[in-house]
Amino acid sequence: MRTVLVGNIKGGCGKTTLATHIAGAFAAKGLATAIGDCDRQRSSLNWLRRRPESLPPITGLDWSKDVGTPPKGLAMLVIDAPAAMHHKDVESLIGISDIVVVPVLPGAFDEDATAHFLERLAKVKAVRKNKRVVAVVGNRLRPGTRTSDHLDGFFGGLGFPVVARLRDSQIYPSLAAQGSTVLDAKDRRAQSYALEWRPLLELLER
16 A cells, blocks of 8 residues: 655645545556545545546545544555644655645745655655655745746755646636546546646656
Protein backbone atom coordinates (compact mmCIF):
# COMPACT_ATOMS: atom_id res chain seq x y z
CA MET A 1 0.00 0.00 0.00
CA ARG A 2 1.21 3.49 -0.85
CA THR A 3 0.28 6.31 1.52
CA VAL A 4 0.14 9.99 0.55
CA LEU A 5 -0.11 12.64 3.26
CA VAL A 6 -1.61 15.98 2.20
CA GLY A 7 -0.73 18.56 4.84
CA ASN A 8 0.12 22.12 5.78
CA ILE A 9 -0.34 24.11 8.99
CA LYS A 10 -1.98 26.89 6.94
CA GLY A 11 -5.74 26.49 6.73
CA GLY A 12 -7.64 27.11 3.51
CA CYS A 13 -4.76 26.20 1.21
CA GLY A 14 -6.63 23.41 -0.59
CA LYS A 15 -5.66 20.25 1.26
CA THR A 16 -9.03 18.61 0.73
CA THR A 17 -9.07 19.53 -2.96
CA LEU A 18 -5.72 17.83 -3.40
CA ALA A 19 -6.64 14.83 -1.26
CA THR A 20 -9.89 14.16 -3.14
CA HIS A 21 -8.29 14.61 -6.56
CA ILE A 22 -5.39 12.30 -5.72
CA ALA A 23 -7.77 9.66 -4.36
CA GLY A 24 -10.05 10.02 -7.37
CA ALA A 25 -7.15 9.67 -9.80
CA PHE A 26 -5.97 6.38 -8.32
CA ALA A 27 -9.48 5.01 -7.89
CA ALA A 28 -10.00 5.66 -11.61
CA LYS A 29 -7.07 3.34 -12.28
CA GLY A 30 -8.96 0.54 -10.57
CA LEU A 31 -6.89 0.65 -7.38
CA ALA A 32 -8.55 0.09 -4.01
CA THR A 33 -8.33 3.61 -2.57
CA ALA A 34 -9.26 5.25 0.73
CA ILE A 35 -9.17 8.74 2.24
CA GLY A 36 -8.29 9.05 5.91
CA ASP A 37 -9.92 12.33 6.98
CA CYS A 38 -8.10 13.73 10.01
CA ASP A 39 -9.80 17.12 9.99
CA ARG A 40 -12.62 17.85 12.42
CA GLN A 41 -14.64 19.45 9.63
CA ARG A 42 -14.64 16.09 7.81
CA SER A 43 -14.62 17.83 4.42
CA SER A 44 -13.28 14.81 2.54
CA LEU A 45 -15.92 12.54 4.07
CA ASN A 46 -18.65 15.02 3.18
CA TRP A 47 -17.32 15.06 -0.39
CA LEU A 48 -17.47 11.28 -0.48
CA ARG A 49 -21.13 11.31 0.61
CA ARG A 50 -21.94 13.38 -2.45
CA ARG A 51 -19.91 11.19 -4.80
CA PRO A 52 -22.10 9.49 -7.45
CA GLU A 53 -22.16 5.69 -7.56
CA SER A 54 -21.26 5.91 -11.25
CA LEU A 55 -17.75 7.12 -10.34
CA PRO A 56 -14.98 4.80 -9.08
CA PRO A 57 -15.55 4.04 -5.37
CA ILE A 58 -13.35 5.47 -2.62
CA THR A 59 -13.47 4.32 1.01
CA GLY A 60 -13.84 7.02 3.66
CA LEU A 61 -12.07 6.66 7.01
CA ASP A 62 -13.10 8.98 9.84
CA TRP A 63 -9.81 9.72 11.54
CA SER A 64 -10.91 13.11 12.92
CA LYS A 65 -10.32 11.94 16.50
CA ASP A 66 -7.66 9.26 16.16
CA VAL A 67 -5.66 7.81 13.30
CA GLY A 68 -6.93 4.28 12.83
CA THR A 69 -5.76 1.18 11.04
CA PRO A 70 -6.42 1.10 7.28
CA PRO A 71 -8.55 -1.79 6.05
CA LYS A 72 -6.74 -4.68 4.42
CA GLY A 73 -6.49 -4.82 0.65
CA LEU A 74 -5.91 -1.10 0.05
CA ALA A 75 -3.53 -0.10 -2.73
CA MET A 76 -3.64 3.65 -2.04
CA LEU A 77 -4.31 5.61 1.14
CA VAL A 78 -4.61 9.41 1.02
CA ILE A 79 -4.50 11.23 4.37
CA ASP A 80 -6.23 14.62 4.56
CA ALA A 81 -4.36 16.15 7.50
CA PRO A 82 -5.75 18.80 9.88
CA ALA A 83 -4.49 22.38 9.67
CA ALA A 84 -3.55 22.59 13.35
CA MET A 85 -0.75 20.02 13.24
CA HIS A 86 1.58 19.86 16.22
CA HIS A 87 5.12 18.55 15.89
CA LYS A 88 4.19 15.11 17.22
CA ASP A 89 1.28 14.92 14.77
CA VAL A 90 3.62 15.74 11.90
CA GLU A 91 6.07 13.03 12.90
CA SER A 92 3.43 10.36 13.46
CA LEU A 93 1.63 11.01 10.16
CA ILE A 94 4.89 11.14 8.21
CA GLY A 95 5.83 7.89 9.89
CA ILE A 96 2.99 6.06 8.12
CA SER A 97 3.33 7.94 4.82
CA ASP A 98 5.48 7.50 1.74
CA ILE A 99 4.98 10.94 0.19
CA VAL A 100 4.04 14.33 1.68
CA VAL A 101 2.12 16.72 -0.59
CA VAL A 102 2.11 20.35 0.58
CA PRO A 103 -0.37 22.73 -1.11
CA VAL A 104 0.36 26.45 -0.91
CA LEU A 105 -1.47 29.57 -2.07
CA PRO A 106 0.38 32.54 -3.55
CA GLY A 107 1.00 35.43 -1.16
CA ALA A 108 3.30 36.40 1.69
CA PHE A 109 1.18 35.06 4.56
CA ASP A 110 0.73 31.65 2.98
CA GLU A 111 4.36 31.44 1.93
CA ASP A 112 5.54 32.27 5.44
CA ALA A 113 3.28 29.69 7.09
CA THR A 114 4.22 27.03 4.55
CA ALA A 115 7.92 27.78 4.94
CA HIS A 116 7.50 27.25 8.69
CA PHE A 117 5.79 23.91 8.03
CA LEU A 118 8.56 22.85 5.64
CA GLU A 119 11.11 23.71 8.32
CA ARG A 120 9.28 21.30 10.61
CA LEU A 121 9.29 18.64 7.92
CA ALA A 122 13.00 19.08 7.31
CA LYS A 123 13.69 18.25 10.97
CA VAL A 124 11.80 14.95 10.82
CA LYS A 125 14.34 12.14 10.56
CA ALA A 126 12.67 10.36 7.63
CA VAL A 127 12.61 13.57 5.57
CA ARG A 128 16.09 14.62 6.62
CA LYS A 129 17.46 11.28 5.42
CA ASN A 130 15.54 11.50 2.11
CA LYS A 131 13.32 8.57 3.00
CA ARG A 132 10.18 10.61 2.29
CA VAL A 133 9.38 12.60 -0.82
CA VAL A 134 8.01 16.12 -0.20
CA ALA A 135 6.08 17.69 -3.08
CA VAL A 136 5.01 21.35 -2.98
CA VAL A 137 1.98 22.22 -5.12
CA GLY A 138 1.08 25.79 -6.04
CA ASN A 139 -2.70 26.10 -5.71
CA ARG A 140 -5.24 28.67 -6.97
CA LEU A 141 -2.66 30.43 -9.07
CA ARG A 142 -3.33 33.22 -11.52
CA PRO A 143 -0.82 32.82 -14.35
CA GLY A 144 1.32 35.84 -15.09
CA THR A 145 0.95 37.47 -11.67
CA ARG A 146 4.00 38.32 -9.59
CA THR A 147 2.83 36.31 -6.58
CA SER A 148 2.42 33.18 -8.71
CA ASP A 149 5.79 33.60 -10.42
CA HIS A 150 7.42 34.17 -7.03
CA LEU A 151 6.48 30.71 -5.71
CA ASP A 152 9.05 28.79 -7.74
CA GLY A 153 11.99 30.87 -6.59
CA PHE A 154 10.83 31.09 -2.99
CA PHE A 155 10.29 27.37 -2.36
CA GLY A 156 13.10 26.28 -4.65
CA GLY A 157 15.39 28.34 -2.46
CA LEU A 158 14.19 26.36 0.56
CA GLY A 159 15.05 23.11 -1.17
CA PHE A 160 11.44 22.16 -1.93
CA PRO A 161 10.68 22.96 -5.59
CA VAL A 162 7.09 23.39 -6.76
CA VAL A 163 6.16 20.22 -8.67
CA ALA A 164 2.74 21.30 -9.98
CA ARG A 165 0.83 24.53 -10.50
CA LEU A 166 -2.97 24.59 -10.39
CA ARG A 167 -4.93 27.57 -11.71
CA ASP A 168 -7.63 29.27 -9.69
CA SER A 169 -11.12 28.43 -10.99
CA GLN A 170 -14.71 28.10 -9.82
CA ILE A 171 -14.78 24.71 -11.53
CA TYR A 172 -13.26 23.17 -8.39
CA PRO A 173 -15.99 24.10 -5.86
CA SER A 174 -18.62 23.40 -8.51
CA LEU A 175 -17.43 19.83 -9.04
CA ALA A 176 -16.73 19.32 -5.32
CA ALA A 177 -20.41 19.99 -4.64
CA GLN A 178 -21.12 16.97 -6.85
CA GLY A 179 -18.53 14.71 -5.22
CA SER A 180 -16.45 14.92 -8.37
CA THR A 181 -13.13 16.31 -9.64
CA VAL A 182 -11.69 17.82 -12.81
CA LEU A 183 -10.13 14.40 -13.38
CA ASP A 184 -13.57 12.75 -13.43
CA ALA A 185 -15.26 15.31 -15.70
CA LYS A 186 -15.09 14.71 -19.45
CA ASP A 187 -15.84 18.16 -20.88
CA ARG A 188 -13.10 20.16 -22.59
CA ARG A 189 -12.91 22.85 -19.90
CA ALA A 190 -12.34 20.35 -17.10
CA GLN A 191 -9.76 18.48 -19.15
CA SER A 192 -7.70 21.66 -19.58
CA TYR A 193 -7.44 21.86 -15.78
CA ALA A 194 -6.84 18.12 -15.46
CA LEU A 195 -3.62 18.50 -17.48
CA GLU A 196 -2.14 20.59 -14.68
CA TRP A 197 -2.33 17.60 -12.32
CA ARG A 198 -0.11 15.38 -14.46
CA PRO A 199 3.28 16.31 -12.93
CA LEU A 200 2.02 15.58 -9.42
CA LEU A 201 0.26 12.35 -10.35
CA GLU A 202 3.30 11.12 -12.29
CA LEU A 203 5.45 11.77 -9.22
CA LEU A 204 3.03 9.84 -7.01
CA GLU A 205 3.03 6.89 -9.42
CA ARG A 206 6.82 6.44 -9.35
